[in-house]
Amino acid sequence: MRIAILAIGRQKGGPEAILVADYLARFDAVGRGLGLGPARLQEIEDKKRVGESRLLIDAIPDGAFAVALDERGKAISSRAFAGLICAKRDEGRRDMVFLVGGADGHTDALRARADRLLGFGPMVWPHMLARAMLAEQLYRAASILSGAPYHRD
Numbered sequence: 001m002r003i004a005i006l007a008i009g010r011q012k013g014g015p016e017a018i019l020v021a022d023y024l025a026r027f028d029a030v031g032r033g034l035g036l037g038p039a040r041l042q043e044i045e046d047k048k049r050v051g052e053s054r055l056l057i058d059a060i061p062d063g064a065f066a067v068a069l070d071e072r073g074k075a076i077s078s079r080a081f082a083g084l085i086c087a088k089r090d091e092g093r094r095d096m097v098f099l100v101g102g103a104d105g106h107t108d109a110l111r112a113r114a115d116r117l118l119g120f121g122p123m124v125w126p127h128m129l130a131r132a133m134l135a136e137q138l139y140r141a142a143s144i145l146s147g148a149p150y151h152r153d
């Protein structure tokens with residue numbers, strides 16, 4: 001199952017970009033044996049929130065399970081997150097995508113389109129940091145599913 005982070009904004013270099021690239025490469029290395037990956041980051045740019053959310057919706061591949069990252073979303077444990085990815089893979093989904101908004105967040109239309117709203121708690125995180133946190137959780141999920149000792153409860 002292919003994974004994509006569809007994210008508003010472009011980042012040229014910087015610590016968050018290094019973290020995203022590093023964790024997605026680690027995800028691919030562990031996920032290869034699990035039927036997971038490749039994982040990619042697709043950056044999308046627009047200047048208005050409505051336009052941004054529309055571009056994110058349009059970038060969702062047909063049949064993909066879409067998870068919108070949103071501070072209003074439900075927070076789940078890393079093991080539950082791994083379980084969600086595993087369940088979508090086992091359903092035979094070809095794509096799972098994660099939608100990260102810009103400075104103004106997502107529209108109601110995007111939230112309605114998403115199959116799941118995922119929160120990292122009620123605090124608002126910078127969108128570039130949210131990407132990096134998500135990439136780490138993807139790697140952690142793959143490690144959990146592979147039985148590697150990276151994750152400790």
Ligand SMILES: C[S@@+](CC[C@H](N)C(=O)[O-])C[C@H]1O[C@@H](n2cnc3c(N)ncnc32)[C@H](O)[C@@H]1O
Nearest residue numbers: 069070071100101105119120123124125127130
């Ligand atoms: C700066 S935040 C947008 C905040 C905006 N006030 C809103 O209403 O969503 C940019 C993006 O980062 C992600 N993000 C920020 N904090 C988050 C959190 N606590 N949980 C999940 N995603 C978060 C979301 O994808 C959000 O659209």
